[in-house]
Amino acid sequence: MNSHNQVLPANGSHEHWTPLLETAVREVFELMLGCQLTAAIDGEQPAPDFTAMVGLAGQLCGLLSIRCHRKAAALMASKMLGVEVDKVGPEISDALGEVCNMTAGNFKNKISGLAEGCMLSPPTVVTGSDYTLHSMADSPAIEVRLFFEGMLITISLQINS
Protein backbone atom coordinates (compact mmCIF):
# COMPACT_ATOMS: atom_id res chain seq x y z
CA MET A 1 0.00 0.00 0.00
CA ASN A 2 1.41 3.36 -0.99
CA SER A 3 1.62 6.24 1.40
CA HIS A 4 1.72 9.76 0.06
CA ASN A 5 2.71 13.07 1.50
CA GLN A 6 2.01 16.30 -0.30
CA VAL A 7 2.04 19.92 0.70
CA LEU A 8 -0.95 22.23 0.66
CA PRO A 9 -1.21 23.93 -2.71
CA ALA A 10 -0.87 27.71 -2.77
CA ASN A 11 -3.51 28.01 -5.46
CA GLY A 12 -7.07 26.77 -5.31
CA SER A 13 -6.54 23.59 -7.27
CA HIS A 14 -7.00 20.39 -5.33
CA GLU A 15 -7.55 17.92 -8.16
CA HIS A 16 -4.21 16.23 -7.50
CA TRP A 17 -5.55 15.18 -4.10
CA THR A 18 -7.92 12.69 -5.73
CA PRO A 19 -5.40 9.80 -5.57
CA LEU A 20 -4.73 10.60 -1.91
CA LEU A 21 -8.43 10.50 -1.14
CA GLU A 22 -8.73 7.18 -2.95
CA THR A 23 -5.74 5.74 -1.08
CA ALA A 24 -7.14 7.00 2.22
CA VAL A 25 -10.48 5.25 1.76
CA ARG A 26 -8.90 2.07 0.35
CA GLU A 27 -6.64 1.82 3.42
CA VAL A 28 -9.58 2.19 5.79
CA PHE A 29 -11.50 -0.61 4.10
CA GLU A 30 -8.44 -2.84 3.87
CA LEU A 31 -7.30 -2.39 7.48
CA MET A 32 -10.59 -2.03 9.33
CA LEU A 33 -12.99 -4.09 7.23
CA GLY A 34 -10.54 -6.57 5.73
CA CYS A 35 -11.62 -6.06 2.15
CA GLN A 36 -10.38 -4.46 -1.04
CA LEU A 37 -12.35 -1.79 -2.84
CA THR A 38 -12.44 -2.12 -6.61
CA ALA A 39 -12.87 0.31 -9.46
CA ALA A 40 -16.48 1.29 -10.05
CA ILE A 41 -17.96 0.14 -13.31
CA ASP A 42 -20.88 1.65 -15.15
CA GLY A 43 -24.24 0.09 -14.55
CA GLU A 44 -27.46 0.60 -12.68
CA GLN A 45 -27.10 1.00 -8.93
CA PRO A 46 -29.77 1.68 -6.32
CA ALA A 47 -29.95 5.30 -5.16
CA PRO A 48 -27.74 5.97 -2.15
CA ASP A 49 -29.81 6.43 0.99
CA PHE A 50 -27.06 6.66 3.62
CA THR A 51 -24.74 9.67 3.74
CA ALA A 52 -22.01 10.16 6.34
CA MET A 53 -20.34 13.56 6.66
CA VAL A 54 -17.32 14.88 8.52
CA GLY A 55 -16.47 18.57 8.54
CA LEU A 56 -12.93 19.88 8.19
CA ALA A 57 -11.90 23.17 9.75
CA GLY A 58 -8.65 25.10 9.99
CA GLN A 59 -6.02 25.14 7.27
CA LEU A 60 -8.44 23.21 5.10
CA CYS A 61 -12.16 23.88 5.42
CA GLY A 62 -14.72 21.66 3.80
CA LEU A 63 -16.80 18.55 4.04
CA LEU A 64 -15.94 14.93 3.39
CA SER A 65 -18.91 12.70 2.67
CA ILE A 66 -19.48 9.05 1.87
CA ARG A 67 -22.70 8.04 0.15
CA CYS A 68 -23.95 4.51 -0.35
CA HIS A 69 -27.02 2.31 -0.30
CA ARG A 70 -28.24 0.87 3.01
CA LYS A 71 -27.11 -2.62 1.95
CA ALA A 72 -23.54 -1.39 1.60
CA ALA A 73 -23.65 0.43 4.94
CA ALA A 74 -25.08 -2.66 6.63
CA LEU A 75 -22.32 -4.82 5.15
CA MET A 76 -19.72 -2.35 6.43
CA ALA A 77 -21.19 -2.61 9.94
CA SER A 78 -21.28 -6.39 9.62
CA LYS A 79 -17.61 -6.57 8.69
CA MET A 80 -16.57 -4.08 11.37
CA LEU A 81 -18.50 -5.89 14.11
CA GLY A 82 -17.71 -9.39 12.88
CA VAL A 83 -21.37 -10.43 12.83
CA GLU A 84 -23.79 -11.57 10.14
CA VAL A 85 -25.27 -8.75 8.08
CA ASP A 86 -28.83 -9.58 9.19
CA LYS A 87 -27.76 -9.11 12.82
CA VAL A 88 -26.81 -5.44 12.48
CA GLY A 89 -29.33 -2.70 13.24
CA PRO A 90 -28.76 0.72 14.76
CA GLU A 91 -24.98 0.23 14.45
CA ILE A 92 -25.20 0.90 10.70
CA SER A 93 -25.05 4.68 11.07
CA ASP A 94 -22.30 4.46 13.69
CA ALA A 95 -20.22 2.21 11.41
CA LEU A 96 -20.61 4.42 8.33
CA GLY A 97 -19.83 7.50 10.42
CA GLU A 98 -16.64 5.90 11.69
CA VAL A 99 -15.60 4.89 8.17
CA CYS A 100 -16.08 8.52 7.12
CA ASN A 101 -14.20 9.80 10.18
CA MET A 102 -11.25 7.46 9.61
CA THR A 103 -11.15 8.31 5.90
CA ALA A 104 -11.06 12.03 6.70
CA GLY A 105 -8.35 11.53 9.33
CA ASN A 106 -6.30 9.26 7.10
CA PHE A 107 -6.61 11.71 4.20
CA LYS A 108 -5.49 14.75 6.16
CA ASN A 109 -2.59 12.81 7.69
CA LYS A 110 -1.25 12.26 4.15
CA ILE A 111 -0.88 15.96 3.44
CA SER A 112 1.94 17.92 5.05
CA GLY A 113 0.62 20.52 7.41
CA LEU A 114 -2.92 19.23 7.55
CA ALA A 115 -2.48 16.73 10.37
CA GLU A 116 -1.60 19.64 12.65
CA GLY A 117 -3.63 22.38 11.06
CA CYS A 118 -6.97 20.78 10.32
CA MET A 119 -9.57 19.58 12.80
CA LEU A 120 -12.39 17.13 12.17
CA SER A 121 -15.95 17.38 13.36
CA PRO A 122 -17.75 14.35 14.80
CA PRO A 123 -19.44 12.42 11.99
CA THR A 124 -23.05 13.05 11.04
CA VAL A 125 -25.15 10.48 9.19
CA VAL A 126 -28.20 11.32 7.10
CA THR A 127 -30.60 8.59 5.97
CA GLY A 128 -32.99 8.82 3.06
CA SER A 129 -32.36 9.99 -0.46
CA ASP A 130 -34.78 12.86 -0.90
CA TYR A 131 -32.52 15.75 0.05
CA THR A 132 -30.08 18.21 -1.51
CA LEU A 133 -26.75 19.05 0.07
CA HIS A 134 -25.95 22.75 -0.17
CA SER A 135 -22.27 23.20 0.58
CA MET A 136 -20.53 26.53 1.01
CA ALA A 137 -17.59 25.06 -0.92
CA ASP A 138 -16.13 27.42 -3.48
CA SER A 139 -14.26 24.92 -5.59
CA PRO A 140 -15.37 21.77 -7.41
CA ALA A 141 -15.66 18.66 -5.28
CA ILE A 142 -13.08 15.91 -5.48
CA GLU A 143 -15.01 12.70 -6.01
CA VAL A 144 -13.95 9.06 -5.89
CA ARG A 145 -16.33 6.27 -6.90
CA LEU A 146 -15.47 2.73 -5.89
CA PHE A 147 -17.17 -0.63 -5.54
CA PHE A 148 -17.47 -2.27 -2.15
CA GLU A 149 -18.44 -5.91 -2.69
CA GLY A 150 -20.10 -4.87 -5.96
CA MET A 151 -21.95 -1.94 -4.40
CA LEU A 152 -21.16 1.66 -5.27
CA ILE A 153 -19.76 4.00 -2.65
CA THR A 154 -19.06 7.63 -3.50
CA ILE A 155 -16.50 9.59 -1.50
CA SER A 156 -16.64 13.32 -1.98
CA LEU A 157 -14.49 16.13 -0.62
CA GLN A 158 -15.95 19.62 -0.98
CA ILE A 159 -13.41 22.32 -0.25
CA ASN A 160 -13.97 25.85 0.89
CA SER A 161 -10.58 27.43 0.35
Next chain:
Amino acid sequence: MPIRALIIDDSSVMRKIVERSLRQAGIDLAPVLEAGNGAEALAVLKDNQVDLILCDVNMPVMDGLEFIKQLPGVANAKDVPVVMITTEGSESHVVQALSSGARGYIRKPFTPEQVREHVVPVLAGKS
Protein backbone atom coordinates in the same frame (compact mmCIF):
# COMPACT_ATOMS: atom_id res chain seq x y z
CA MET B 1 -4.34 -14.14 34.21
CA PRO B 2 -6.74 -12.47 31.71
CA ILE B 3 -6.23 -8.74 31.16
CA ARG B 4 -9.02 -6.48 32.44
CA ALA B 5 -9.38 -3.77 29.80
CA LEU B 6 -11.46 -0.60 29.62
CA ILE B 7 -12.17 0.69 26.09
CA ILE B 8 -13.27 4.33 25.79
CA ASP B 9 -14.74 5.55 22.48
CA ASP B 10 -17.94 7.37 21.59
CA SER B 11 -18.51 4.84 18.81
CA SER B 12 -19.83 1.47 20.02
CA VAL B 13 -18.71 -0.06 16.71
CA MET B 14 -15.16 1.18 17.29
CA ARG B 15 -15.16 -0.20 20.84
CA LYS B 16 -16.02 -3.63 19.41
CA ILE B 17 -13.29 -3.32 16.77
CA VAL B 18 -10.70 -2.43 19.40
CA GLU B 19 -11.77 -5.39 21.54
CA ARG B 20 -11.61 -7.75 18.57
CA SER B 21 -8.19 -6.39 17.59
CA LEU B 22 -6.88 -7.02 21.10
CA ARG B 23 -8.10 -10.62 20.93
CA GLN B 24 -6.68 -11.05 17.40
CA ALA B 25 -3.40 -9.69 18.74
CA GLY B 26 -3.31 -12.67 21.07
CA ILE B 27 -4.11 -10.77 24.27
CA ASP B 28 -6.09 -12.86 26.75
CA LEU B 29 -8.94 -10.59 27.82
CA ALA B 30 -11.35 -10.79 30.72
CA PRO B 31 -14.84 -9.40 29.92
CA VAL B 32 -14.16 -5.91 28.59
CA LEU B 33 -15.51 -2.74 30.22
CA GLU B 34 -16.68 0.07 27.93
CA ALA B 35 -17.32 3.81 28.23
CA GLY B 36 -18.55 6.37 25.70
CA ASN B 37 -16.42 9.27 26.93
CA GLY B 38 -13.88 10.26 29.58
CA ALA B 39 -16.44 11.16 32.23
CA GLU B 40 -18.20 7.79 31.89
CA ALA B 41 -14.81 6.09 32.09
CA LEU B 42 -13.90 7.85 35.34
CA ALA B 43 -17.20 6.65 36.81
CA VAL B 44 -16.54 3.09 35.65
CA LEU B 45 -13.06 3.15 37.19
CA LYS B 46 -14.36 4.15 40.61
CA ASP B 47 -16.04 0.75 40.91
CA ASN B 48 -13.78 -1.45 38.82
CA GLN B 49 -10.12 -2.40 38.75
CA VAL B 50 -8.55 -2.66 35.28
CA ASP B 51 -5.09 -3.49 33.89
CA LEU B 52 -5.24 -1.54 30.63
CA ILE B 53 -7.13 1.44 29.19
CA LEU B 54 -7.55 2.12 25.47
CA CYS B 55 -8.89 5.59 24.83
CA ASP B 56 -10.06 7.66 21.88
CA VAL B 57 -9.07 11.36 21.79
CA ASN B 58 -12.04 13.20 20.26
CA MET B 59 -15.17 12.47 22.29
CA PRO B 60 -18.10 14.51 23.57
CA VAL B 61 -18.48 15.49 27.25
CA MET B 62 -14.87 14.71 28.16
CA ASP B 63 -12.17 14.02 25.57
CA GLY B 64 -9.31 11.58 25.91
CA LEU B 65 -6.66 14.15 26.79
CA GLU B 66 -8.74 15.54 29.64
CA PHE B 67 -9.45 11.98 30.79
CA ILE B 68 -5.76 11.11 31.19
CA LYS B 69 -5.17 14.37 33.04
CA GLN B 70 -7.89 13.42 35.54
CA LEU B 71 -6.94 9.74 35.79
CA PRO B 72 -4.36 10.23 38.61
CA GLY B 73 -7.26 11.40 40.77
CA VAL B 74 -8.84 7.94 40.66
CA ALA B 75 -7.14 6.03 43.47
CA ASN B 76 -7.37 2.51 42.03
CA ALA B 77 -6.51 3.54 38.46
CA LYS B 78 -3.74 6.11 38.69
CA ASP B 79 -1.04 3.62 37.61
CA VAL B 80 -3.06 1.88 34.89
CA PRO B 81 -1.38 2.27 31.48
CA VAL B 82 -3.36 4.20 28.85
CA VAL B 83 -2.96 3.72 25.10
CA MET B 84 -4.61 6.32 22.89
CA ILE B 85 -6.38 5.14 19.70
CA THR B 86 -7.39 7.99 17.41
CA THR B 87 -7.68 9.41 13.91
CA GLU B 88 -5.68 12.45 15.05
CA GLY B 89 -2.23 11.86 13.60
CA SER B 90 -0.44 15.10 14.31
CA GLU B 91 2.86 15.14 16.14
CA SER B 92 1.52 17.68 18.62
CA HIS B 93 -1.37 15.36 19.56
CA VAL B 94 1.07 12.49 20.11
CA VAL B 95 3.39 14.66 22.22
CA GLN B 96 0.48 16.08 24.18
CA ALA B 97 -0.93 12.62 24.89
CA LEU B 98 2.41 11.11 25.88
CA SER B 99 3.35 14.08 28.05
CA SER B 100 -0.04 13.83 29.77
CA GLY B 101 0.69 10.25 30.76
CA ALA B 102 -0.37 8.04 27.83
CA ARG B 103 1.98 5.11 27.31
CA GLY B 104 1.19 4.50 23.65
CA TYR B 105 -0.52 6.04 20.62
CA ILE B 106 -2.21 4.11 17.81
CA ARG B 107 -3.57 5.86 14.72
CA LYS B 108 -6.81 4.73 13.07
CA PRO B 109 -7.03 2.86 10.76
CA PHE B 110 -4.93 0.16 12.40
CA THR B 111 -4.19 -3.55 12.15
CA PRO B 112 -4.21 -6.10 15.00
CA GLU B 113 -0.43 -6.29 14.50
CA GLN B 114 -0.12 -2.57 15.24
CA VAL B 115 -2.27 -3.04 18.33
CA ARG B 116 0.01 -5.86 19.47
CA GLU B 117 3.15 -3.75 18.81
CA HIS B 118 1.86 -0.94 21.01
CA VAL B 119 -0.04 -2.81 23.70
CA VAL B 120 2.15 -5.82 24.52
CA PRO B 121 5.18 -3.73 25.64
CA VAL B 122 2.87 -1.56 27.72
CA LEU B 123 1.42 -4.63 29.45
CA ALA B 124 4.93 -5.95 30.00
CA GLY B 125 5.88 -2.64 31.62
CA LYS B 126 8.47 -1.93 28.93
CA SER B 127 6.97 1.28 27.66
